[in-house]
Amino acid sequence: MKKYVLFCRYCRYCVIYWKHHGFTFKTGGFLVTHRNRIRESRKSKNEGEKYAKEHFMCQILKRHGFQVEHLPDNKLEGTYDITLNGIPTDLKRMHTHTNIQKKAKHSINEQGAKFIVFQFDNWNGKFRAEIEGIKKKGIHGYYFLTSDVTVIHSF
DSSP states (O other), X not given: OHXXXXXXXXXXXXXXXXXXXEEETTTTEEEEEEHHHHXXXXXOHHHHHHHHHHHHHHHHHHHTTOEEEEOOOOSSSOOOSEEETTXXXXXXXXXXXXXXXXXXXXXXXXXXXXXXXXXXXXXXXXXXXXXXXXXXXXXXXXXXXXXXXXXEEEO
């Protein structure tokens, strides 16, 4: 029954404003992208790469059963990238452990996010220490590794 309700919610997104990227019946996850975000991605190579990174992360979250709204960028004021099950969430892909806490604080304090999802290209003890530091500051979210997208960890 719950998946039927989620599917109905997914179908209610107006196709004029939202692009539907699929509903996962196995998990109940879905992804919709605001069409303005897609238009923005075509403006420059940099925006296109940023959109591709965000879209990949959203697809992973969808497969894990999350309901994802990929929102348009607001250039005037920094905002979060998506809503994850209705919660304002920022997406961050990190290649190194440096600045993880700084970026997390910026997402929460400056961009209005309540939650953060990290994608880490590498993993070692320094990453774990940074995640523990974020947890101690009361910041919550998920992370997954580029090498293993089948598992999402919470913090």
